[in-house]
Amino acid sequence: MIKQDDILFVAAEAFKRSGLVLSADKGYLLESRLAPLARAEGYPSIEALITAARRDPGGRLLWSITEALATHETFFFRDNTPFDLFKQDVLPVLARARGNNGQIRIWCAACSSGQEPYSLAMLLEEERARLGNLRIEIIATDMAPRVLEKAKAGVYSQFEVQRGLAVQRLVQHFEQQGEQWRVKPNIRSMVTFQKQNLLENFSLMGTFDLVFCRNVLIYFDADTKKKVLGRIAQQTAQDGYLIMGAAETVVGLSSDFSPVEGRRGLYGRAAAAKSAAA
């Protein structure tokens, strides 16, 4: 058992770094996620790892602990609906608005190991004929370097490529490397991965037409949710969109985005919510 004092210390440090809210009853979560890290870092126990983290002035261990505590669960075309919304509702409206030689910028916030941005890239590749000269940029960010590395490599296990991915897409967009499957270069080159913590300033990333921020804010407290949503709104075009997870909403947290009627999970800046519903 981890000491209550250690749990509180780790929870406070993880919150400060990532916004992740860990309540004191989450001792089991700490156990299961920190045991592999303690082993990998060469400590005999979780207690020893935490003791070392307390003494580590640079805070490297605390970052590793924070990264290990965050949930990186994801899979290709997760929940399907957001990708249908993107293809059927958002993409046609934005393509029309930006014109034939225009550009659409998409941000996948907290992209974990990359399945979400690559799913979008596959969809766009399949739609290419209908998109003309429209340029599309996908920026995918996460705060955790370890998952970002995996995302950049685009290499997935047999298990990962069978969750959510139709076999036709596996054949079309992947190449086999031994037991692993790698996203083909044409799809990989459509996505730019960057390290970005949502708690830190991201105003330099520029303006986006569509932001995917799914199953991230659920780990934050209400105040952090409001602040992050407000700052995302500042980076979203006036006629741009936000897509959130199935169990999330902006209602009560942000007045910058409004739900698009009949499209669960899709939110628009004032102008966008109207044009998608029209």
Next chain:
Amino acid sequence: MKMCLVVDDSRVIRKVARKILEELQFECVEAGDGSEALEACRKQMPDAILLDWNMPVMNGLDFVKALRREEGGDQPVVVFCTTENDMAHITEALRAGADEYVMKPFDGDIIESKFQQTGLLRAS
């Protein structure tokens, strides 16, 4: 209730698959090879077929080719479920008329995901 034919020469695999499929609300029928499976289809065409590749008498690939020539044989959704896990086998299966492909080892999540892909199950 939709019906799924489970075709595998291993009784253990058939049992595991049946348990997963019954939890997904499928009624299951079993066959030990392709020729038994073809017999079963002639009696009653299933909605779905979970199909091993390497089996005695008639293998999965020959079965799916024969099935697609049968009357009503274009109807069932055919999902391969095999240890053959390379691109060449996958493309050959798709060309022969398979709809989806599961690489063993599999679990309930993968079967559910693949059945959703083909519209056999509604996405949750």
